[in-house]
Structure formats: C-alpha cells, structure tokens
Amino acid sequence: MASTAGMASGGGRRRRRARRGGAINEINMTPFIDVTLVLLIIFMVAAPMMSAGVPLDLPQTKAAPLNSDAKPVTLSIKATGQVFLDEAELQDQAIVGKLAEVSKKGxxxxxxxxxxxxxxxxxxxxxxxxxxxxxxxxxxxxxxxDQR
Structure with a gap:
C-alpha cells in the first residue's frame, strides 16, 4: 500500500520542460488590436471629410430640414453656373438623360x-x-x- 500511495501523489509523473528558443504556437493579438484601433480612429476622423459633392456656399433660411430615408438625387450649381450630378459636370442637354439613369423611382x-x-x-x-x-x-x- 505504501508503494501505491507514493505513485498517487505524483512521484512517478514526468514533467515536460519548455524548450527555449522554440517556435511559439500562440497568436499574439496585441499588434492586431493596435492596428485595428488605429484604422478605426483614422476612419472616424476621415469620414466627415468625405462628404461627397461640389463645394458650394448655400444660402441660409429658417426652413426646417426634410425627413428623407433614401439618398436623393442631387444637382449642384456652382457660382459659375456649371451643373453637377454628384461630382460629374453636366451640360444642360445631358441633365434629363443622367437623371433618368440614376433615378430609381422614375x-x-x-x-x-x-x-x-x-x-x-x-x-x-x-x-x-x-x-x-x-x-x-x-x-x-x-x-x-440660418445660424441666427
């Protein structure tokens, strides 16, 4: 009985030693998380600057904004009189054709x-x-x- 008690307490187990300088088979997540957070911050800062359209100085009014679910078709007229659909310049003759191409509801x-x-x-x-x-x-x- 004494001999079996010694084995049960762990006297006969072999212990493995970790090799030094060997390959580690675990993924280090820290660099991945760091890069992801940096990209998230970059996109959060850059997103407001990516508002598409032609830069215009719009007039100010006291009218309330319209509630709109879908993105509407927008024509922009610069101070020089040039007409743009999104960021593409249009001639007057091409306005109707381009509107027909991009309008989903006719x-x-x-x-x-x-x-x-x-x-x-x-x-x-x-x-x-x-x-x-x-x-x-x-x-x-x-x-x-109106800002007043």
Whole structure:
C-alpha cells in the first residue's frame, strides 16, 4: 500500500520542460488590436471629410430640414453656373438623360437642387425648368439652416 500511495501523489509523473528558443504556437493579438484601433480612429476622423459633392456656399433660411430615408438625387450649381450630378459636370442637354439613369423611382424620384448663393436666380430657374419639364414632380431647393 505504501508503494501505491507514493505513485498517487505524483512521484512517478514526468514533467515536460519548455524548450527555449522554440517556435511559439500562440497568436499574439496585441499588434492586431493596435492596428485595428488605429484604422478605426483614422476612419472616424476621415469620414466627415468625405462628404461627397461640389463645394458650394448655400444660402441660409429658417426652413426646417426634410425627413428623407433614401439618398436623393442631387444637382449642384456652382457660382459659375456649371451643373453637377454628384461630382460629374453636366451640360444642360445631358441633365434629363443622367437623371433618368440614376433615378430609381422614375419621375417620382426626389430631385434636390443645391445652388451657390452667388448663382444668378435665372440660372437656378432654368435648371429647375429643365428638370420639371422632363416630368420630375418632386423638385426641391437645398439651403443651410440660418445660424441666427
């Protein structure tokens, strides 16, 4: 009995020693997490700067913002009178064709017109006329909220 008690207490076990300088078969997650957090911070800082569109100086009004679920089709008019769909410049003759390509709901698509406040009112009316005579009934002007 005494001999079996010694074995039960661990006297006969072999112990493995870790090799020094051998390959470690565990993944070190620290560099992965560091890189992921750095990328997250970069994208959080860069996301507000990536707002697409043509830079314009929009007029300010006291009108309330519209509730819109889907991204509307937006035409932008620079101070020089050039018309852009997203960031692509359009000639007046091509406006209707491009609107037909990008509109998902057909003539029921909401079309926003953003115009620099230095643009001649006649030019804005001309672009609105082109869009409305093409059959689009939901045309709206975009302004910035009044800061006063």
């Amino acid at each position: 003539f029921e698509e909401r079309v926003f017109i953003r115009a620099d406040k230095k643009v001649d009112y006649g030019r804005v009316a001309q672009v609105m006329s082109i869009v409305s005579t093409a059959g689009y009934t939901r045309v709206a002007l975009v302004t910035e909220p």
